[in-house]
Amino acid sequence: MQNNIPLRFDLQVIASWIRAGSRVIGLGCGEGELLAHLKAQKQVRETGIEIVEQRVVRCIEQGLSVIQGDINEEVHDYPDDTFDYVILSQTLQQVYDPLALIESMLRIGKKAIVSFPNFGHWHVRAQVLFTGHAPVTPQLPYSWYGTPNIRILSIKDFREFAGQVGFSILKEVTINTDKQDKSGRIVQVLPNLRATYGIYLISRE
Amino acid sequence: MNEYITHDSTGKSVGKVEKQFFTFAQPPDEMVLDSGARLGPITLAYETYGTLNRDKSNVVLICHALTGDSHAAGYYSDADDKPGWWDNMIGPGKGIDTDKYFVICSNVLGGCMGSTGPSSVNPETGRAWGMDFPFVTIGDMVRAQKALMDHLGIKKILSMTGGSMGGMQVLQWCVQYPEMVRSAIPMATTMRHSALAIAFNEVARQAIIADPNWNNGDYYGGKKPDLGLSVARMIGHITYLSDEAMRRKFGRQLQDRADLSYQFDVDFQVESYLRHQGAKFVERFDANSFLYITKAADYFDLTRFENANSAVRVFSVAAARFMVISFTSDWLYPTYQSREMVQAMKKGGLLDVSFCEVEAQWGHDAFLLPNERLTNLVRGFIDSVYRDAK
Numbered sequence: 001m002q003n004n005i006p007l008r009f010d011l012q013v014i015a016s017w018i019r020a021g022s023r024v025i026g027l028g029c030g031e032g033e034l035l036a037h038l039k040a041q042k043q044v045r046e047t048g049i050e051i052v053e054q055r056v057v058r059c060i061e062q063g064l065s066v067i068q069g070d071i072n073e074e075v076h077d078y079p080d081d082t083f084d085y086v087i088l089s090q091t092l093q094q095v096y097d098p099l100a101l102i103e104s105m106l107r108i109g110k111k112a113i114v115s116f117p118n119f120g121h122w123h124v125r126a127q128v129l130f131t132g133h134a135p136v137t138p139q140l141p142y143s144w145y146g147t148p149n150i151r152i153l154s155i156k157d158f159r160e161f162a163g164q165v166g167f168s169i170l171k172e173v174t175i176n177t178d179k180q181d182k183s184g185r186i187v188q189v190l191p192n193l194r195a196t197y198g199i200y201l202i203s204r205e
Numbered sequence: 206m207n208e209y210i211t212h213d214s215t216g217k218s219v220g221k222v223e224k225q226f227f228t229f230a231q232p233p234d235e236m237v238l239d240s241g242a243r244l245g246p247i248t249l250a251y252e253t254y255g256t257l258n259r260d261k262s263n264v265v266l267i268c269h270a271l272t273g274d275s276h277a278a279g280y281y282s283d284a285d286d287k288p289g290w291w292d293n294m295i296g297p298g299k300g301i302d303t304d305k306y307f308v309i310c311s312n313v314l315g316g317c318m319g320s321t322g323p324s325s326v327n328p329e330t331g332r333a334w335g336m337d338f339p340f341v342t343i344g345d346m347v348r349a350q351k352a353l354m355d356h357l358g359i360k361k362i363l364s365m366t367g368g369s370m371g372g373m374q375v376l377q378w379c380v381q382y383p384e385m386v387r388s389a390i391p392m393a394t395t396m397r398h399s400a401l402a403i404a405f406n407e408v409a410r411q412a413i414i415a416d417p418n419w420n421n422g423d424y425y426g427g428k429k430p431d432l433g434l435s436v437a438r439m440i441g442h443i444t445y446l447s448d449e450a451m452r453r454k455f456g457r458q459l460q461d462r463a464d465l466s467y468q469f470d471v472d473f474q475v476e477s478y479l480r481h482q483g484a485k486f487v488e489r490f491d492a493n494s495f496l497y498i499t500k501a502a503d504y505f506d507l508t509r510f511e512n513a514n515s516a517v518r519v520f521s522v523a524a525a526r527f528m529v530i531s532f533t534s535d536w537l538y539p540t541y542q543s544r545e546m547v548q549a550m551k552k553g554g555l556l557d558v559s560f561c562e563v564e565a566q567w568g569h570d571a572f573l574l575p576n577e578r579l580t581n582l583v584r585g586f587i588d589s590v591y592r593d594a595k
Contacts, residue, residue: 023556045556053578056561060528060582063589067547067560077551 007037009184013173013199014087014113018042022084025049025109027071027101028091032059039064047083049074072097075104083109090197092116093149099165106167106204115199118174120154120192138179139196155191155198162202171201218288219254219296219303222279224319226250229352232328236348242339246328249353250275250319251311254295255303257357262594264359265301265587266350267291267310268367268374271441271498272490274318277310278303293575300580301587306363313374314349315341315498317491324425324491335493336422343370343505347377354385363594364587366390368572369538370502376546379523380510388526388590390583393535393572395542396507396516396549402537405444406499409437413492422493434492435483442482447534447568451475508549516549523550526557528586530579532571533564559586 007015011034018024020042026035029048032055038044048066050056059066067074071088072095086109088101093116095101105112117139118124127135134144142149153161155174162169174195177184187195228248230236235245252275257263267277269290278295280288294300295308312320315338323338330337354362362385367375372394379386395402413419416433424430446454459465460477471477508516527550531543540562547560563579565571572579 047556047558053561053564056559057578057582057585060559060561061585063585063592065526065557065559067551067558068562069544069560074551077548079552079554082554082556 005033006182007033008182009177010115010175010197010199011037011089013175013186014089014115015041017113017171017201018044018085020044023047023082024085024087025078025083026087026089027075027105028088029055029059029064029066031055032062032064032066034087034089035059035064035066036062071095072101075101075108078108080107081110084111085109086112088112088114090115090117093119093151093153095151098151102165102167102202106202111170111201111203113199113201114158115197116153116158117149118155118192118195118198119152120156121196122193125193139177155195158198158200166205167202168205169200169202173199175199215298217296217298218292219279221283222252222254222276222281222289224250224252224275224281226319227353227356229356236345236352238339238345239342240340244321244339244341247314247321247349247352248319248325249311249314249321249349250316251309251353252276252279252289253310254278254308255306257307257359261307261359262361262363263306263591264362265306265308266354266362266365266378267295267301267308268350268365268371268378269310269313270367270369270371271502272438272486272495273371274316275310275312275320276318278308290573294580294583300583301366302584305591306587309353309357311350311353313346313498315346315494315501317494318489320349322491323422323493323497333425335425338493338497340500340504341497342501343373343377344381346501347374347381350374350378351382351385360385362386364388364390364590366392366583367394368392369394369569370498370505373502373505373507376507377505377510379525379527380507380519383522383524386523386525387594388528388586390528390530390586391543391546392530393532393538393569395538396546397505398503399542402444403503405440405537406503409440410496410499412436412440413496416492419492422496424492429487430492431487434487434490434495435480437492437495438483438486438490439479442479444537445568445570447536447566449534450567453566454478516545517552520550520553520555523553523555526590527555528559528561528582530560530572530582531562532567532569533562534566535569535571537569 024044025047035046056068086105124135174187174191175184230245230247235243276289277291278289297304312318315322323334327334372391375391413433416430418428419430455475458474460474510519513519531540550558
């Protein structure tokens, strides 16, 4: 099933990194827009993990292989190096134990792709500084009491994290997107201040 | 299961269907059963819907549950007041679309709806087999279905599905004849019965055995153990529903009375319902078949297939794409049992595995009821397998 809605900009970046014909798993794959794109355009063998029943149904209806479950649990069952790429798109900031999850991702996959909203963006900083409120932005639209984002990190933090816990960053792309995240551009200068998202290709050292 | 069957609200149906028969394993080439016993000749009753395409690549095999039969869809005659047991899923434009697929459903070996079972005539004695009928297993049922596929010239099954004990046959197929199964949808099922499931089956069997009319299985031509069989069915029905389903359906409503009777007659609606189901069941089902088939379900243990003793190892031989389905309110084969299955598939290196726990309040029987989400899952899955196979 093909839809003609263009892929979200951050997902386009991720898709451009995936080798054709590879084995891919999407953790928290939602309604499967990235996996469906990769299956159609790059002939990958896809798997997804998603916890919400309705989204799982949407994925399977499109012909994707998707397992309903909690990503933190489901990653444990796969043998080492089962996948070429393990994708965690815009979910790291919602994970209770990010280190354990990244370690699992790098165990079951040869490479992992992680993306997250950058809490170091000037918009976020300005809100905290000038209004004194916890930030609410297009990328982080939740009030403090309803946000699923329990891990607040910036692009700088993630780079440091890689060094501290010992995984390699093979690629880094920082992007600035419009309010709906449909379109965007790559940020080269001062990404921690100017990028709304960071996208990383990582591997074991 | 067939108390749910109603005419399809869409009005779509495969229409008039016919029960067919296939007899094989003629002596001296009897089928060797898992127990080591030999059985033959064997007859399977089966039905087909839709048209087999030229390269025979559009076959969907349906496996029925404990008390089901080959009549999965359509009507035998204009006078029929009810269609087959899965008419809401199988038909033109439905989840399993008979405009596209050739659907086959056969009555299990050991059954009593046209296939060889304990109520069939033992050719050696000229009388019904009764307790002389050899024990059959889920593996034997599948072996017999395989003979039917060979007879129909089918080498590859596009997709197969079934709920409950039907799901056990689906799982068995995937490891017994892995090269023949392209995709599989085990529904509301398990790799092996829990102690709880065995316990309910045992109580049901004891109800039959305790009926004096059972007469050690030798009741054909005389009075049948109707009382025992109807109690067995009542027990079954409790396990097929759920606490919530019963609360919604009956609550503590009284049946045709304003007050308690202070008699051991029917007071509550739930009592009336169970008695009605029991009474209806004895008209269509053989008590000995019930004993044999429940035992086969209890003996089933996929994790011990060919003495593997590991579900992971068992699934590592499977080559099918899987979609495992469980239902939230199923307490007979709860979701954790489906998750164990999925876990073993993943550990066994199977990548094309989907799993969905469908929200449903009706308990184990949810797989039989019209459910748009379930229909969409089945349609989406089979259609994509068909697309990829082309």
